Amino acid sequence: MTITKRMFVKLAGATALAGLIAGPAAAWEPTKPVDFVIMAGAGGGADQIARFIQSVAEKKDLTNRPLVPNNKGGGSGAEALIALNGAGDPDHTILVTLNSFFTTPLRQENLGIDVQTFTPVAMMGVDPFVLWVHKDSGITTFEQWLEEVKKGDYVMGGTGKGQEDSLVITYLEQAFDLDIKYIPYKGGGAVAKDLAGKQIMATVNNPAETKGFYAAGDVVPLLSFSDERMPAFPDVPTLKEKGHDFSYYNQRAVVGAPGQSEEAAAYYQDLFKTIYESQEWQDYMASESLSPLWLSPDEQKAYWQTQVDRHKELLAAMGE
Amino acid sequence: MEILGLLSDGVMVSLMPINVMLILIGVTLGLFIGAMPGLGSVNGVAILLPITFLVPPNSAIIFLAAIYYGAMYGGAISSITLGIPGASTAVATTFDGRPLALSGRASLALVTAALASFIGGTISNVLFTVFAPLLATVALIFGPPEIFALMLLAFATFVGLGGDDIPKTIFSICLGLVFAAVGFDEISGAPRLILFDINGFLHGINFLVLAIGVYGIGEMIWTIENTRGEITTTEAKMSLKGIVRDSKEGMRRGWKGTMIGSFLGFFVGILPAAGATPGSLMSYGVAKLVAKNPKEFGKGHPGGVAAPEAANNSASTGSMLPMLTLGIPGSPTTAILLGGMVIWGLTPGPRLFTEQPDFVWGLIGSFYISNVFALLVNLAFIPLFIWMLRMPFTVLAPLIFVLSVVGGYAATQDMHDVWLMLVFGFGAFFLRKLDYPLAPAVLAIVLGPIAEPTLRQSLLLSSGDASIFLTRPIAGPITVIAIILILLPVIKAVVTRMRGSRENAA
Numbered sequence: 001m002t003i004t005k006r007m008f009v010k011l012a013g014a015t016a017l018a019g020l021i022a023g024p025a026a027a028w029e030p031t032k033p034v035d036f037v038i039m040a041g042a043g044g045g046a047d048q049i050a051r052f053i054q055s056v057a058e059k060k061d062l063t064n065r066p067l068v069p070n071n072k073g074g075g076s077g078a079e080a081l082i083a084l085n086g087a088g089d090p091d092h093t094i095l096v097t098l099n100s101f102f103t104t105p106l107r108q109e110n111l112g113i114d115v116q117t118f119t120p121v122a123m124m125g126v127d128p129f130v131l132w133v134h135k136d137s138g139i140t141t142f143e144q145w146l147e148e149v150k151k152g153d154y155v156m157g158g159t160g161k162g163q164e165d166s167l168v169i170t171y172l173e174q175a176f177d178l179d180i181k182y183i184p185y186k187g188g189g190a191v192a193k194d195l196a197g198k199q200i201m202a203t204v205n206n207p208a209e210t211k212g213f214y215a216a217g218d219v220v221p222l223l224s225f226s227d228e229r230m231p232a233f234p235d236v237p238t239l240k241e242k243g244h245d246f247s248y249y250n251q252r253a254v255v256g257a258p259g260q261s262e263e264a265a266a267y268y269q270d271l272f273k274t275i276y277e278s279q280e281w282q283d284y285m286a287s288e289s290l291s292p293l294w295l296s297p298d299e300q301k302a303y304w305q306t307q308v309d310r311h312k313e314l315l316a317a318m319g320e
Numbered sequence: 321m322e323i324l325g326l327l328s329d330g331v332m333v334s335l336m337p338i339n340v341m342l343i344l345i346g347v348t349l350g351l352f353i354g355a356m357p358g359l360g361s362v363n364g365v366a367i368l369l370p371i372t373f374l375v376p377p378n379s380a381i382i383f384l385a386a387i388y389y390g391a392m393y394g395g396a397i398s399s400i401t402l403g404i405p406g407a408s409t410a411v412a413t414t415f416d417g418r419p420l421a422l423s424g425r426a427s428l429a430l431v432t433a434a435l436a437s438f439i440g441g442t443i444s445n446v447l448f449t450v451f452a453p454l455l456a457t458v459a460l461i462f463g464p465p466e467i468f469a470l471m472l473l474a475f476a477t478f479v480g481l482g483g484d485d486i487p488k489t490i491f492s493i494c495l496g497l498v499f500a501a502v503g504f505d506e507i508s509g510a511p512r513l514i515l516f517d518i519n520g521f522l523h524g525i526n527f528l529v530l531a532i533g534v535y536g537i538g539e540m541i542w543t544i545e546n547t548r549g550e551i552t553t554t555e556a557k558m559s560l561k562g563i564v565r566d567s568k569e570g571m572r573r574g575w576k577g578t579m580i581g582s583f584l585g586f587f588v589g590i591l592p593a594a595g596a597t598p599g600s601l602m603s604y605g606v607a608k609l610v611a612k613n614p615k616e617f618g619k620g621h622p623g624g625v626a627a628p629e630a631a632n633n634s635a636s637t638g639s640m641l642p643m644l645t646l647g648i649p650g651s652p653t654t655a656i657l658l659g660g661m662v663i664w665g666l667t668p669g670p671r672l673f674t675e676q677p678d679f680v681w682g683l684i685g686s687f688y689i690s691n692v693f694a695l696l697v698n699l700a701f702i703p704l705f706i707w708m709l710r711m712p713f714t715v716l717a718p719l720i721f722v723l724s725v726v727g728g729y730a731a732t733q734d735m736h737d738v739w740l741m742l743v744f745g746f747g748a749f750f751l752r753k754l755d756y757p758l759a760p761a762v763l764a765i766v767l768g769p770i771a772e773p774t775l776r777q778s779l780l781l782s783s784g785d786a787s788i789f790l791t792r793p794i795a796g797p798i799t800v801i802a803i804i805l806i807l808l809p810v811i812k813a814v815v816t817r818m819r820g821s822r823e824n825a826a
Contacts, residue, residue, distance in 0.1 A: 048662055051659045051663065052659070052662065052663055069366070070733070074503060074524060075504035075511060075522045075523070076504060078522055079522045082522065108511065160506055160507060160508070162508075181781070182780075183777050183780050184506065184507045184508075184773075184777070185773075185777070192648070193459075193648045194463055196646070197459075197460030197462070197463060198460075199463030211647070212647030212671075213646075213647075213669070215667065
């Protein structure tokens with residue numbers, strides 16, 4: 001008991017010290033812990049990124065008040081969007097987003113959420129999608145894969161219907177006239193595991209989600225949905241090379257609650273710029289195959305608009 | 321032999337002074353985090369993750385694993401002494417732990433829980449050490465149909481038991497399944513059963529909110545009604561001699577449960593998506609099923625404490641396996657640990673064992689050490705917990721109420737869940753008055769979210785053909801056993817009736 005007490009005292013001391021040495025007061029600083037809402041459940045890709053960002057802030061002592069991760073993954077992120085929309089203290093509420101930031105408000109119009117009311121903070125990078133098969137399938141090229149799928153009875157897995165994976169697979173089906181049986185899963189990790197276990201035949205996982213199996217040689221990348229060939233997979237062609245003008249990324253961005261003050265927004269923009277430029281984040285992007293994409297706040301708003309329009313089309317094509 | 325060498329190196333790593341200190345702090349912290357309703361190993365590990373940047377990765381994961389371990393021991397404490405599940409993994413421990421405490425045998429329950437946890441932890445550690453790479457492939461063989469078959473078996477163990485009223489058990493399971501369906505439909509992504517359009521239902525009904533409502537609030541109201549305001553204390557004595565006597569009795573009557581929990585818990589733990597909570601509930605069901613006298617379960621049988629406690633420790637080791645070997649977490653807590661490993665620059669996956677042997681074997685070695693420390697720390701604190709029980713119920717009741725409210729809030733930090741918990745508490749009280757078993761509802765809300773998507777995924781795979789559960793080599797036998805178990809009471813009833821009518825005719 002004494003040990004734990006001593007530890008808590010030490011911790012309290014450390015926090016107090018961190019507060020003292022935070023340096024000359026900036027224009028605006030948080031006056032209480034920041035609610036760092038994550039649009040996904042604990043353990044998923046978005047959650048890992050959020051916790052990594054928080055750890056960098058912690059390690060480098062960048063904030064005078066801690067960022068407190070708060071998972072609100074319910075309803076493809078609807079829970080998080082509602083929480084931000086009605087945030088009691090917008091200056092102390094920020095959100096780590098993925099593409100459900102665009103799709104969920106489109107699919108659930110009754111939530112009454114307009115993403116343009118949110119405050120742009122930082123685009124930390126984008127996560128490309130890659131087509132994977134199991135090595136035992138013997139397929140090594142995209143053309144072979146197309147032939148195999150055309151034989152019929154082809155099963156792919158991905159995240160829930162109307163979410164990123166299903167949009168990419170629907171595009172493939174329509175562009176190449178394929179008929180694929182789609183099995184929805186809770187998260188990318190479960191999808192990767194069931195490809196390795198040969199329960200499903202192919203996936204469009206983000207590289208980070210299937211990294212371990214790729215390293216072990218269990219799964220083979222066939223095609224990437226990025227604009228350029230990915231540095232981690234120089235031999236894997238892009239869909240664009242195959243003559244289809246389509247690329248798809250999951251955004252890894254931080255946004256502020258609607259109604260956040262300009263001073264607070266400027267503070268978070270600075271904070272996440274520092275994190276973005278840190279060696280830790282640059283290394284993380286490289287190891288997890290994220291593509292760097294830094295956008296200014298105005299560019300972010302424009303990016304949101306193009307993404308909303310694009311997802312409207314993709315969802316319509318899906319019949320959603 | 322090679323494994324023994326690696327293991328002893330690992331044990332040496334975890335016996336370094338800094339690691340021993342971290343293990344000791346970790347298990348003690350974990351014990352209290354686990355005992356605190358609403359805070360479980362998930363919260364403990366998540367809150368303490370940033371602290372681990374102060375020490376090397378090896379020591380960091382050892383520290384977090386020690387917390388995880390300690391929390392598995394600690395969860396039993398409030399389940400037994402207060403009747404509030406300390407953590408979701410310890411819900412099944414309340415089924416028999418609380419009745420034992422109420423009849424003055426709290427020390428028997430606590431000692432049994434500690435010993436079963438230790439044995440479960442040890443068996444799982446040995447299984448982990450020897451079979452780790454092999455078992456990783458088992459986790460991969462289990463696709464949606466196999467997992468659904470396993471869930472079916474879990475439900476069957478609860479239905480097919482003699483003793484309880486079958487229609488009422490089925491009603492209770494259905495109630496739990498309906499609660500489990502609230503929130504968003506994972507497969508189509510559409511909102512479902514958002515009761516009264518209240519936004520709080522968007523995140524579904526948190527299992528801990530139901531469990532704390534049913535066992536914390538419901539139990540409190542029940543006790544208040546039964547004692548009719550009389551000031552009562554639970555008789556609870558404690559002595560060294562008592563501990564020895566209780567250990568003997570606990571192991572004599574609980575060894576079967578301990579063995580079932582140790583092996584079944586480990587196995588369920590290694591399946592991604594399952595984890596320690598389903599593992600402990602299933603072990604309770606199976607222990608009851610094979611017991612000589614299943615009717616004693618639920619009324620205070622040490623086997624009913626031993627099975628879930630052995631299982632939750634065993635499963636917590638088990639769920640480390642897919643995390644380390646496949647990079648896929650077997651439980652919510654290991655999901656956070658996985659995030660930690662990425663932050664420390666380690667890549668979990670099939671190559672971790674060959675590329676980072678020091679890390680892996682240091683961690684495995686620390687499991688053994690943590691397990692011993694957790695047992696000792698736990699036994700040392702038992703007198704304190706017993707002392708708490710001696711407080712009059714007029715003091716305990718408000719304490720239970722406050723802890724329940726805090727626990728209900730802590731899980732999601734949403735006042736909506738506190739109100740919901742109170743509603744569940746009153747609902748549970750009335751259902752109990754009408755003699756409905758509540759454990760099946762709790763089981764259903766844990767297993768429902770695993771069973772439903774796997775059922776639908778399987779049927780999508782087979783284009784709607786239900787025979788997929790019978791034709792697959794692993795799913796088939798499990799499904800058949802489950803169906804027999806479910807039909808067992810019906811068969812029994814038919815046989816008795818036929819015999820009866822024959823005798824009447826004669």
